[in-house]
Structures are given as C-alpha cells and as structure tokens.
Amino acid sequence: MYILITPAKNEEVDLPSVADSVINQTIRPLIWLIVDDGSTDNTPDIIEGLKQDHSWIRSIKLPPKPRDITFHVAYVYKEGFDNIIRLCDKENIQYDYIASLDSDSIIEPEYFEKLINELKANPKLGIVSGGIYEKINGKLEWRKSNETIPSGSGRIWNKTCYFETGGYTGEPSSDSISNTKALIKGWETKQLKNVVLAQTRLTSSAEGLWKGYKANGFMAYYVNKHPLLFALTAMNLICKKPYYLFIPYSYGYLSSWIKKEKKVEDEEVRKYHWETRLNEYKIMFMNKLKGSRKSKK
Numbered sequence: 202m203y204i205l206i207t208p209a210k211n212e213e214v215d216l217p218s219v220a221d222s223v224i225n226q227t228i229r230p231l232i233w234l235i236v237d238d239g240s241t242d243n244t245p246d247i248i249e250g251l252k253q254d255h256s257w258i259r260s261i262k263l264p265p266k267p268r269d270i271t272f273h274v275a276y277v278y279k280e281g282f283d284n285i286i287r288l289c290d291k292e293n294i295q296y297d298y299i300a301s302l303d304s305d306s307i308i309e310p311e312y313f314e315k316l317i318n319e320l321k322a323n324p325k326l327g328i329v330s331g332g333i334y335e336k337i338n339g340k341l342e343w344r345k346s347n348e349t350i351p352s353g354s355g356r357i358w359n360k361t362c363y364f365e366t367g368g369y370t371g372e373p374s375s376d377s378i379s380n381t382k383a384l385i386k387g388w389e390t391k392q393l394k395n396v397v398l399a400q401t402r403l404t405s406s407a408e409g410l411w412k413g414y415k416a417n418g419f420m421a422y423y424v425n426k427h428p429l430l431f432a433l434t435a436m437n438l439i440c441k442k443p444y445y446l447f448i449p450y451s452y453g454y455l456s457s458w459i460k461k462e463k464k465v466e467d468e469e470v471r472k473y474h475w476e477t478r479l480n481e482y483k484i485m486f487m488n489k490l491k492g493s494r495k496s497k498k
Contacts, residue, residue: 203298203313203357204289205230206281209248210238210268212304215401216247222307224255228314231294233258235304236281239265259288270416271373271423279371299363303354305401315396316357327362327388328380330355331396341399348392350380355398362388372465374420381424381470414438414446418453425464425471426454427479 205223209216223233235248237260251258261284266273278301289296298317302308308331316329330351334341346352353376366382369375380390421431431454438447465471 202228202296202317203230203300204285204294204296205233205300205302205313206236206278206285207233207302207304208236208238208274208277208281209240209244209304210277211240211242211244213240213243213247215305216244218307218401219302219304220247220251222310222312223302225310226308226313227311228317229257230300230313231257231296232285232288234281234285234288235260236277236284237262238268238277239263241265259285270413271419275369275371275373275375278375279369282369297360298357299360300357301354303400306354307399307401308355309397312355312396312398313357315393319391319393320357320359323389325387325389326391327359327366327383327386328356328390330357330392331398332392332394334397334399336399341397343394346392348394349390351376351390351392352398354400359388362386373423374465377420377424378465378467378470381473382467385469385473410443410446411449413449415449415453418450418455419457419462420453421450422454422457422462423464425474427475430474430478430482433482 207219207223212219223230233255235251235258237245237248239262245262248258248260252260261280263277263280268274281301282299286299288294298320300313312331316331319329320326328351333344333346333352333354335344336342356376358379362383363369366379366386366388370378372378383390418431421434426434431451435447435451435454438444438450
C-alpha cells in the first residue's frame, strides 16, 4: 500500500527504536528503504541486521559527506525517493502512497494506518503527517505549528500528488516546496496533531540548534518568504525557549538577503511565499480582529 524511506547518518543510538516503531506498525510498508548517508559508527551493522530479519527492509549506502540540513540532506532524501521508486518499478511492486520518516522519529503503532485512512477518506488530500512531539520536562508536548502544513518527518503523499507536483526536488526546503506545489495544484495538505510522532532530539538540532536555525533562516529566504512573515517567525522565536534562536534564524535569512543568494527557481513557489502566504496571514489577522471586536460587544 505504501513505501517508506529513512535517511540515517550515525544513528546507532536512535535507529533501533525507530526501526521497532516501523516494524510494529499496524500497516507495514511494502518496502522500507534506509539510506545510509556515509555513517562511520555502527549504523551499517544495525541496518544489515534489520535486512536479515525482514525481507521488506532494504538499504543503499552513499559516500560520506558532512551533514547539513540544506543542500546535502535534500540530496540524501532525493536519492532515497528515486531509488525506492526505481526498485518498485523493477520488481513490479504496486503502491498507492509514498512516505518518509527521519531516523530520530518514533511513531505510534497506528501512525501510518491513521494517515492512510485520512487519505482514503479525502481524495483531495495530497500530503498528510502526524504531529511532532518533543520531550520537555519529561513529558511529550506537541510542537505547535500550523495544522494545514504537514511536518517534514512522518509525512505521506498520495502517489498521484507526489508525481503531479514533480516529486522530491532535492533542493533546500524540499518539504516546504512540495507542500506549496501541492496547494498550487489544488491539493489539500494537513497535519493531524493527535497522531503522535515523538522526536528523540529537538527539531533542527542534529548539528546543534545554532547551526540548524541558521539553516532554517536561509531556507526561509530560499523559498522567497516575505520579510514581514520572516519578522513574525523571528518574533515568535523570541517568545519560546531557548530564546536566543531568533538570532541564528535572522542571521541566516538576512545574510542570504544581503549576499543575494540564489532562490528557488520555480516562479509559482516564489510568488506563493511572497504574495499568497502574506495575504493569507492578512485574512487571518482581520478575522481574529473581527472576532475580538464581536466578543467585546
């Protein structure tokens, strides 16, 4: 029914738990392709053990390169998607959905069953994910985000939507670009916050939060995020712990602006993040303002 990819680089600590959560899914993937991104720890041995125990688990190995969450991680994901699709074509494996899962993401047993049921119930739904949960003070808490935007990890595409929107582009912020192109093409996107994906580390922290949020700032610039929306995101970061993250995020965005770094080439994507998203926020703000005025009367 669905195929799944997971990139892994030096994940000997987390990969066994992630694998257990995939193996124990109520609906398992037809093929789970683990992309070994040049690991130098015991990750390759763990992958080989999984393959020996489960014929539906496969792997590819990429040459070692420095980890980053912009260009390289997008390349790794694209290699995973391209390889698993070629594998399915070669072995005549029929699938309806394409999914991805990070190697720091542990999912509840019914995770993919719930997402697939959502896709079946709504033919217009192109991409859906569960909610990202992080352990804070010993408790899992939902990382508050827009429930119309699927998370990067634990997402699943309707196969038609995936190919209609050009597949995984392999450039910075590919998940966001995929969401955008789906919306432009008339598909719906969604995040189900009550379907739990628990991250073993904070978002964007694999190489440290400072470096991760600097990269996030660059990617906001890359997709052509309007300066007002960038400012709103930075202000939101100021209000959350750890409070300093607005600094690397702002540096990533503003330094890219000053240097006139390259942006996404897709004009529709650039226009969406510059104009459409800004108009959507204006409408949301006006609706909230109207609602507050009514409540005061």
